[in-house]
Structure formats: structure tokens, C-alpha cells
Amino acid sequence: QKEVEQNSGPLSVPEGAIASLNCTYSDRGSQSFFWYRQYSGKSPELIMSIYSNGDKEDGRFTAQLNKASQYVSLLIRDSQPSDSATYLCAVIRTGGGNKLVFGAGTILRVKS
Amino acid sequence: DAMVIQNPRYQVTQFGKPVTLSCSQTLNHNVMYWYQQKSSQAPKLLFHYYDKDFNNEADTPDNFQSRRPNTSFCFLDIRSPGLGDAAMYLCATSRDQGASLIYEQYFGPGTRLTVT
Numbered sequence: 001q002k003e004v005e006q007n008s009g010p011l012s013v014p015e016g017a018i019a020s021l022n023c024t025y026s027d028r029g030s031q032s033f034f035w036y037r038q039y040s041g042k043s044p045e046l047i048m049s050i051y052s053n054g055d056k057e058d059g060r061f062t063a064q065l066n067k068a069s070q071y072v073s074l075l076i077r078d079s080q081p082s083d084s085a086t087y088l089c090a091v092i093r094t095g096g097g098n099k100l101v102f103g104a105g106t107i108l109r110v111k112s
Numbered sequence: 113d114a115m116v117i118q119n120p121r122y123q124v125t126q127f128g129k130p131v132t133l134s135c136s137q138t139l140n141h142n143v144m145y146w147y148q149q150k151s152s153q154a155p156k157l158l159f160h161y162y163d164k165d166f167n168n169e170a171d172t173p174d175n176f177q178s179r180r181p182n183t184s185f186c187f188l189d190i191r192s193p194g195l196g197d198a199a200m201y202l203c204a205t206s207r208d209q210g211a212s213l214i215y216e217q218y219f220g221p222g223t224r225l226t227v228t
Contacts, residue, residue, distance in 0.1 A: 032215055043202055043222040044155065088154065092215050100217055102154035 001026050004091050006103035015112045019076040023089030023103055026070065032092035033065055035074045038105065039085045048074060079110045115139070116220035118203050124226045125193050133188040133223045135203030144186040145217065146178060147202040155202055161186060162208065190225075198227045 005024050013019045021035075032051055036044035048063040050056045050072065056063045062075040072091075076083055089103040116137045125131040135144065142163050147155035159168045161180045175197070177189040190197055203220040 034216065036219075041224075043200075043219040046216055046218060049216050099157060099160070100215075104154050 002103075003027060003093070003101045004089055004103035006087075006089050006106045008104055008106060010107040010109050012109045012111060013079050015079060015081060015110055017079050017110075019079045019083065019108055019110070021074040021076075021087050021089075021106050021108065023072045023074075024070055025072070025089075025091045025101075027091065027094055027101075028067075028070060029094040030067075030070075030091045031094070033063070033072045034090040034100070035061075035063060035072075036088040036090060036102075037083075037085045038088055044088055076108075079108075081110050081112050084108055084110050116203055116205055116218055118201075118220040118223050120223060121221060122224045122226070124228060125190075126228055127195065128192045131190050131193055131225070133190075133201050133203075133225070135186045135188070135220055136184050137203075137205045137220075138184070139205055139207070139218065140183065141205035141207045141218075142183070143206045143208050144180060145204040145206075146176075146186070146188050147204065148197075149200045149202055149222075150198075158188070193225070193227045195227050198225055200224050 003026050035048040037047050038044045050063040050065045060077045064073045086105040086107050088105045090100045093099045093101050119134050145160040146158045149155040158172045175191050179187045200222045202222045204217040206215050206217045
């Protein structure tokens with residue numbers, strides 16, 4: 001079992017729709033969760049961090065965390081073509097310092 | 113603006129010829145990381161510095177070394193690059209706040225390494 005799992009996609013949504021990206025993790029003790037956006041040929045950009053169960057909203061982005069189910073999601077409202085990118089879910093590995101474990105990423109394509 | 117800077121952005125080296133990649137940061141973060149990312153793969157942690165303490169990942173080849181002469185700078189040395197070392201190399205930083213769970217990592221723009 002991979003530590004962090006994501007559907008590789010591509011996930012295709014029409015412009016203006018809600019894109020829903022999902023991630024599961026195996027380390028039940030994990031406390032810190034992140035979503036990074038990565039455009040092709042560029043470096044990862046931190047877009048959301050979440051530490052408590054529930055929802056966290058920032059502009060068009062909402063991160064959702066359910067520690068009991070070991071599940072993290074990212075919702076993108078009013079999706080734009082500029083949101084087309086790979087979205088990486090990352091989790092801090094417990095007991096190993098400040099180490100991020102990344103999922104393989106989900107490719108999102110927003111069609112105009 | 114506070115940031116993470118990597119130089120060069122593109123590096124071409126010959127097989128077996130040593131190469132050094134550099135990273136600097138103005139965030140005053142105490143932790144610095146080096147990742148390797150190959151096409152369509154997740155970033156892979158090579159090693160990190162917690163202040164001056166070096167932490168190597170168990171599966172990082174000996175061919176990869178790192179130096180951190182001060183808080184702001186960190187270098188990645190590849191002693192004898194092979195064709196398989198062609199990748200994007202990413203530097204990241206974070207601030208360890210002790211008991212805090214906030215370990216947000218911020219990435220530099222990366223260096224694209226080509227080995228010929």
C-alpha cells in the first residue's frame with residue numbers, strides 16, 4: 001500500500017464546474033496535510049494546508065480532511081482553464097522529522 | 113519578496129562530469145530540502161538539513177552530496193552524473209516551530225539537469 005494515494009487522472013471538467021480531487025493516506029498518526037499545484041515544467045506551489053478535521057476555504061479552493069477515514073480532498077469551485085495542472089497531495093510522515101510524502105498527483109484539465 | 117532561489121535554472125553536464133546546483137533562501141527558514149523529480153513522478157526526497165544537521169535518505173545514492181555553509185545557502189553536488197540522474201532538482205525550505213504541526217514547505221523554481 002502506498003503511503004499517499006491519488007487517482008492519476010486525468011480529471012476533465014468544464015470551465016465553471018467544481019473539480020474534486022481526492023487523496024487517501026496510510027499513516028493514521030499524520031497531522032499535517034497539504035495540496036500543491038504543479039504546472040508542467042514548473043515547481044510545486046503550495047495552495048492549501050489543513051491540520052484539523054473539517055473544511056478549510058481559501059478563495060475558490062476548499063480543503064476537506066477526515067482523519068477517521070484517512071481522507072483529504074480539494075475542491076476547486078468555478079474551475080478555470082488556468083487551473084489545469086497536476087495537483088499533488090502531501091502528508092507529513094510521523095516520527096521522521098519534517099518529511100513530506102507526496103502522492104503521485106492528479107492531472108486536472110479544465111476545458112473552456 | 114521572501115523567496116527560494118535556485119541557480120542555474122537549466123544545467124547541461126556530461127556523463128561523469130561533476131556538477132553543483134545551488135539554492136538560496138531569504139525566508140530565514142531553518143530546514144532545507146533537496147528533492148529529485150523525474151517526469152510524471154512525485155518529488156523524491158534526497159536529503160535535508162535541520163539547521164546544520166544533515167539527514168540523508170536511506171535510498172539516496174552516494175553519488176549525491178550536499179553542503180549547507182550557512183542558513184541561507186544549500187548546495188547539491190552530483191559527483192559523477194549518470195544518464196539516470198537527468199531530472200528536475202527542487203530545493204524547498206520550511207520553518208520548524210518546535211511543537212507546532214505547521215511544516216509548510218516552499219519550493220524554489222527548480223533546476224532542470226540534462227546529462228549528455
